[in-house]
Amino acid sequence: MCTPAAAGRGRVRLNVGGRVFETTAATLATAGRDTMLGAMLDASWNAGHDADGGAAEYFIDRDPACFAVLLDLLRTGGLHVPPGVPEAALHREALYYGLLDRVRAARFGDFDGDRLRLAASVPGRAPGDGTAVRAAPDGGCCVAHGGAVRVYNWMLEERRPVYCPGHAPVNDAAYLDAATLLVAARERPGTGRRGDDGGGGGGGGGVAAFSALTGEPRHRFRVAHGRQPRSFTAGALAFDDGEGCRVFASCKGRLNEYGVAVWDVNTGEQAGFFYEPPGCALGDADRLQWLDGTGTLMAATMFPRADSSFISLLDFRDKSVVWSWSDAGTPASLEDKHAVHAVAMEDGRSVCVINQYHDLGFLDLRKNAAGVRWRSRSKLTASGKTKTWGEETCYPKLATHGGQLFASTGDAISVFSGPDHVLTSTLRGGNGGAICDLSIGGDRLFALHSEENVFDVWETPPPAII
Template sequence: MKGKRGRVRLNVGGRVFETTAATLASAGRDTMLGAMIDASWNHGCGDGDGEGGVDEYFIDRDPECFAVLLDLLRTGGLHVPPHVADGVLCREALYYGLLDRVRAARWGPFDGDRLRLAASVAGSAAGDGTAVRAAADGGFCVAHGGAVRVYNWVMEERRAVHLDHAPVNDAAYLDEATLLVAARERPGRRDGGVAAFSALTGDLRHRFRVAHDRHVRSFTPGALAFDNRCKVFASCKGRFNEYGIGVWDCNTGEQADFFYEPPGCALGDADKLQWLDATSTLMAATMFPRTDSSFISLLDFRDKKNVAWSWSDVGTPASLEDKHVLHAIAMEDGRSLCVINQYDDLGFLDIRSSGAGGVRWRSRSKLTARKKKAAPRGEETCYPKLAAHGGQLFASTNDTISVFSGPDHVLTSTLRGSDAGAICDFSIGGDRLFALHNEENVVDVWETSPPPII
């Protein structure tokens, strides 16, 4: 590298910047700036005859954004002037290969006890959303009526996706570029089903169909899930005998299996599916108020399909019969399930025992400062939801999300953001938490502040 003390001059869109080779190298060899000054990649692009013998390069890009990115390399901090739009900055960061660096400077690794409200995104359509799902890259989507509204990680809305404009029951990110949509069949029409879309363009990739007795059948899917072997699962209800869990190859859309509903399992009505890596089983939960009783099963699809474990509140002792399970998740340790009832009590089920035991309820009413408010007349009730992430447990009740930490699940934080009504769903992914409120279709975006620069 020529130049005094490794100095480099960059003419970006007519504006001249001077920095050091070490600063540019800190971007990494796999970035444009790092490669520019790397001897193994540089093929005389610099003008060694620059003033004072300093190498000079011309880059035909936005100088305002480059100033922000250069400061990020120099200081480690991201300072964006008000006149620089997030979308433009991200476009330029992508060009230079610095998009991951920008993200890391915007928010840090996820920690439920250090979350801050970063933004509130108001929906652009009337009515309430039904589900929010986080993408691995920090984006999200909202199931809203007959469409799924998609947002990138800077919260710019992309093209919405829909499946025949049929009402959406669930959505899931297979990866940051692929979105799965489950839409229910409308009376008198053979529409709905499950399909994969591009999360970037909204284009339909393929449909997932159910075949029974060698005939393709129409069906209404409920909850979605997928495993680590590229299999997609959906609870299914058909017109004939298609009650159970459908299984497809996520790449081709071809049906791989179908777990027909055995007596007492209510798989076709399951409103929560979750794959458990530790046991290679699928949790299928059908809960109140979808049914009068709650059913939770672990399904083993290997060799002969069987129900590896199950629990139901049918026959619950009279002292506990008024406690209805409203949501359930498998804990990250792979040993237990967590459930929540209408009184906001947390309960735990041990899935290691051969026979399903009772729920170990643990009241947390004394830990919750805010009282529950009744939903206004005509407004849909928002039931509590659960999530587990990074060793922490999260529970939404009314307009608040509670965070529990440690092996004893001690309440350590509460999150309350927009004054937009109760939280009807929330999702964690891409180091962010997204909470969907039932008023005005508002989504609160929670982030962990980046670590301090020392």
């Protein structure tokens, strides 16, 4: 038997599906010890020599054409897929060998908003009812369509959809991890009798976890008032993936259960409820975001959901509002400039808001009574009005990643970079009308269009291999 060190100096012969490949242990080692190929270097594989003193041969009952592509990836760092190799088969084989991350890294590089290219425009199933797109951490995504959530893997192949109980309309979705999808849904009128589903929420409202791989339900998160489960409509979702490992959802109930509920991810049990304080609108919040730096939750209820926009930072440790802002009482000259979306910046010191005229504004989280510092941007139309597509007005949305700020502006996305948030790029893709939502994750940007439910996929080209 040769040791791992000896194997590292020798050759390895692999018979994959009847086709023989010869390589070095050093090449296999680049796959990583946590992969199937990397594990071959372990002494338990009994990596030895044949009777003639040549390299040991191992038989692997898999697709040889795909293996040739993957072996070349390990050798060169580049992904070269011949015309006869189906993408779906390569994805399956890469998953088997534990090389899926390597394939993804070779397909597109580290995310950079100024170098993004349009990789695909994927048509939706039901035109006109797409409400949200969410990026998965592995490069896939999901799109909310009425009472269903369409799920796509990183190759943009559609998996089994997720359906809420009673096909309740979906308000929000979030990936807890690549295999677990959280869905928040509205309670259908007249269907919330306690006991319909073993504890309230018979109309399908509330928050539930599903398998992102199979669409099967995993857990339903309950809200209790006293000891009695209550029906509720769930709005925005967020989660703390640190030590707390908690799920948050804005809740609008029938018995004054208005606010933000929190559950322990490990147990699935309710861990608390932040009741709506005076002057806030937590039960109607359409945007939640966890801030690691301060250990607080940003809750934003934006126009036109409410007559005025409210943003608060909630501390669940003592159930206090540590910072708040509202555009209620705005001077008459600015009364039509409502904040319609918000995102906490990655530095943890400010919140960016955008109004229906596509002006960016910044709020200082270090000053509790700070006003908005508006920065006027180029308008979509000559009149400066928000453009209407079809019968619905699409308000702009915001996202941040890697220090860059992204804002949907009609049918395009503006990219702002640097400490002064200078406009550095404009992305314009599919032909499905205005962008109603965008999301960044898994080194990709996803943009959902309003009219045809087309969603665009933007990637950063991989670095050149020299």
